[in-house]
Amino acid sequence: MGALFPNVDWPEIGLASLDTLSMLGGSLLFTVILGLPLGVLLFLASPRQLLEQRALYGTLSLVVNILRSVPFVILLILMIPVTVLITGTSLGVAGAIPPLVVGATPFFARLVETALREVDRGIIEAIQAMGASTRQIVFHALLPEALPGILAAITVTAITLVSYTAMSGLIGGGGLGDLAVRYGYQRYQPDVMLITVALLLVLVQVLQTAGDWLVLRFSRK
Amino acid sequence: MPAEHRHGAETALNTRPAPGRDPALFRPLRCLWGTRLRHPFTLRVPTGKLAPRTHPVRSEQPIRFPHVIDFHQVHKAYHVNGQAIAALQPCDLHIARGEVFGIIGHSGAGKSTLLRLINRLEAASGGRIVVDGEDVTALDADGLRSFRRRVGMIFQHFNLLASKTVADNVALPLKLAGELDASQIDQRVAALLARVGLTDQARKYPAQLSGGQKQRVGIARALATEPKILLCDEATSALDPQTTASVLALLAQLNRELDLTVVLITHEMDVIRRVCDRVAVMDAGVIVEQGAVADVFLHPQHITTRRFVQEAEQVDEDAQRDDFAHVPGRILRLTFRGASTYAPLLGSVARETGADFSILAGRIDHIKDSPYGQLTLALTGGNTDAAIARFASADVHLEVMR
Numbered sequence: 071m072g073a074l075f076p077n078v079d080w081p082e083i084g085l086a087s088l089d090t091l092s093m094l095g096g097s098l099l100f101t102v103i104l105g106l107p108l109g110v111l112l113f114l115a116s117p118r119q120l121l122e123q124r125a126l127y128g129t130l131s132l133v134v135n136i137l138r139s140v141p142f143v144i145l146l147i148l149m150i151p152v153t154v155l156i157t158g159t160s161l162g163v164a165g166a167i168p169p170l171v172v173g174a175t176p177f178f179a180r181l182v183e184t185a186l187r188e189v190d191r192g193i194i195e196a197i198q199a200m201g202a203s204t205r206q207i208v209f210h211a212l213l214p215e216a217l218p219g220i221l222a223a224i225t226v227t228a229i230t231l232v233s234y235t236a237m238s239g240l241i242g243g244g245g246l247g248d249l250a251v252r253y254g255y256q257r258y259q260p261d262v263m264l265i266t267v268a269l270l271l272v273l274v275q276v277l278q279t280a281g282d283w284l285v286l287r288f289s290r291k
Numbered sequence: 292m293p294a295e296h297r298h299g300a301e302t303a304l305n306t307r308p309a310p311g312r313d314p315a316l317f318r319p320l321r322c323l324w325g326t327r328l329r330h331p332f333t334l335r336v337p338t339g340k341l342a343p344r345t346h347p348v349r350s351e352q353p354i355r356f357p358h359v360i361d362f363h364q365v366h367k368a369y370h371v372n373g374q375a376i377a378a379l380q381p382c383d384l385h386i387a388r389g390e391v392f393g394i395i396g397h398s399g400a401g402k403s404t405l406l407r408l409i410n411r412l413e414a415a416s417g418g419r420i421v422v423d424g425e426d427v428t429a430l431d432a433d434g435l436r437s438f439r440r441r442v443g444m445i446f447q448h449f450n451l452l453a454s455k456t457v458a459d460n461v462a463l464p465l466k467l468a469g470e471l472d473a474s475q476i477d478q479r480v481a482a483l484l485a486r487v488g489l490t491d492q493a494r495k496y497p498a499q500l501s502g503g504q505k506q507r508v509g510i511a512r513a514l515a516t517e518p519k520i521l522l523c524d525e526a527t528s529a530l531d532p533q534t535t536a537s538v539l540a541l542l543a544q545l546n547r548e549l550d551l552t553v554v555l556i557t558h559e560m561d562v563i564r565r566v567c568d569r570v571a572v573m574d575a576g577v578i579v580e581q582g583a584v585a586d587v588f589l590h591p592q593h594i595t596t597r598r599f600v601q602e603a604e605q606v607d608e609d610a611q612r613d614d615f616a617h618v619p620g621r622i623l624r625l626t627f628r629g630a631s632t633y634a635p636l637l638g639s640v641a642r643e644t645g646a647d648f649s650i651l652a653g654r655i656d657h658i659k660d661s662p663y664g665q666l667t668l669a670l671t672g673g674n675t676d677a678a679i680a681r682f683a684s685a686d687v688h689l690e691v692m693r
Contacts, residue, residue, distance in 0.1 A: 196450035199410055200464040200516075201439035203432075210463060214454040290453045290496040
């Protein structure tokens, strides 16, 4: 082991992995908490939907598009003052989570909106005919019917977040990506690079497999 | 036959009193309906006074409305790119409590719009719609939600929630209403599933069911809040003929047993013939003909209606006319209805008058529960005039075609 990977400091790899996992977990949690309602609102406000609100939809859509068009590397830097305001630091896991959430939420919200669009209009009509309120339509029909699509959206978002966490090393965020850049690239230690990349690959693989399993588990079609 | 004449016949089909209805109260209505006035009740007493906009009258003397659904000059236009496109021309429609009312038309004829106006899935552009004593067009959001719980609806593509089991689908309207507790909901769901014959399927998901079973779930779900009106949007159009027959039989049974008013739209005359009491024929946003099914089906007046009947009977009227041109003698069409269908009329007339007949075309079937026969005859020899006179005086409808 030592001969194959002479520069690898295993405890540090372990710490970096934990950092990556906590960044991923924390940011995914807040992304879903913020992005799900935003996605539902986007869907409801969009043209020809239940609460058609052209002005609201236009505004939300613009904000989402602006956030999505800012490259994540730049967002990381732009967010530093805001991050300090929220978490008190711009470093480490705590400093990385706010930019990750801001970067991933608009993306996730769009995926949720798309998943809700996939719900058959006939089902919405049927539940309207039962005398459901908009709130009841969302909680009793839209979200349960779109659940497989939303789970798939969470999976895609989680994997996107994994690659975003790698970039957060740039502002001192820590994690596997940070390790790969600092040791593998800047210190010419390809073995470290190899190990971190392999670990990230395993992580993505696990996330995708788990996501696929969940989607299948909740699909009734 | 003019439409006014039909009214007498059509109401005769609908005067059976429902259980719990006061027959004494019903008698004067029956007299009224027996007249040739088109809508006697609404003509004599302005409905506006009887049915205030928000609350139906609940006085000590209950007032029974002959019609559970009333359209007064209702029309509907869609606005596409600033242009108004008329989906429904101003129309009057009156559907009696406890009847099965069919609306037939090709796609785009406006029947789907008409149906959705009843529970305001679509808002009318003008006119007044009174359903079960409530002015649907004037309801606020809360009023509309509680009103919709009193009107069930089923759909061509069933529109069941794929994520919920059969039992949960049926329970959904009850959960939304929030009036029953969990055990009451379970009881109601079990009773509904038993009624539609799906007790064994309660824990399955819709994707595991056949089309006919899905529609039965749809029916059970629509009946969950015990509505008195059921709207059927092409409910059998996605089903094979055998399944269609069983779903229609179920609808007819529910109509009888629950005194349920059923409004169904379809593009198949056969569906109308099997279950409906009355029918309205739509073409390009206009109700072109309406009346008792037997009248409309056996003596269609409007070209659209004739086409629907011919489709159902697989008769090509032009080809038939060419065929008849080669036949000698007089040509008559006799229409038998009810008990007269089985009377041995042809033989006795032939014996009495010496006229010979040959049958050129014929059909014998049922309209809803009553039998009918329609025969096209060529009469030759003997005293044909006497034979015609004899048919004219018999209990059949006679049409001398040549």
